[in-house]
Amino acid sequence: MTEPVPFRFSALAPLVCLALSAGCQSSVAPVLPTGTAAYDAIALAPTTEAGVHVIAIGDRIDVRVFREEDLGASSLLVDGAGNVALPMLGEMRAAGLTQRALGERIAQMLRESLLRDPRVTVSLAEAAMQTITVEGEVAAPGVFQIQPGHTLLSALALAKSPQNTALLDEIMIFRSIDGRRAGARFDVAQIRAGRAPDPLVQGGDVVVVGFSQLRRGYQDVLRMSPLLNVFTVF
Structure with missing residues (x-):
């Protein structure tokens, strides 16, 4: 076998x-x-x-300019292109910046065109x-x-x-x-x-x-x- x-x-x-x-x-x-x-x-x-929010498309932000209420705005929408429209300054890039960085950029633009020593605060009103x-x-x-x-x-x-x-x-x-x-x-x-x-x-x-x-x-x-x-x- x-x-x-x-x-x-x-x-x-x-x-x-x-x-x-x-x-x-x-x-x-x-x-x-x-x-x-x-x-x-x-x-x-x-x-x-830690704790830093990077502004994104769809966020809503508040912009305050010390003693210049007309230059600020509430609940600004960051549009699909990543921009916000500010009084007197027009559209500017916001998405990808921190609130502090955007505030510094706005202050610089105001310093160059309207105010000597602007103090700008940007806060998050609503996160997308x-x-x-x-x-x-x-x-x-x-x-x-x-x-x-x-x-x-x-x-x-x-x-x-x-x-x-x-x-x-x-x-x-x-x-x-x-x-x-x-x-x-x-x-x-x-x-x-x-x-x-x-x-x-x-x-x-x-x-x-x-x-x-x-x-x-x-x-x-x-x-x-x-x-x-x-x-x-x-």
Whole structure:
């Protein structure tokens, strides 16, 4: 009687190579900056100060000029272009500036045209709802509302965290800065370990979690193994 031929893992080697071959492909985001350059690329500096609000499209602001009520305004809407219309000064850019920075800019314009020593205060009357989009290899991709101070890790938590097939060193943030599109790549494993800062996210950001074809290949092989009796020797 012929002895049964042992079924060894080597018999499945061609299938394993096929399943994992995609893992040899290059990163899907090789051109995006990483490390320190990543933080510079998406201009996170204005939001790093605790409690500072960066004015955004849809916000409403109050502008007060000391002893010059006619030069101020209440509940000014930051329009879709990021501008506000001020009495005597006309339209000016507001989105992307802190309240203090906008106040200093208004004071400078008044100093050049109307007043010797203007004192200007800008306050937030009503904040627009800020949302981000989280896509890719997360458990629950979608659009999420955020508050000032939200970070990349908290954004991933809103999406129920990266899946097992995620590339943790290929987490991308895309952002519009002064009308141009910017992007950067972050390593979440380094951030979680405290070896890299956790970048703040802003309204309008898109977070994309990369996909590991190599890990998916391993999972496909493991799913096939019970059916094919892989690792079983008779």
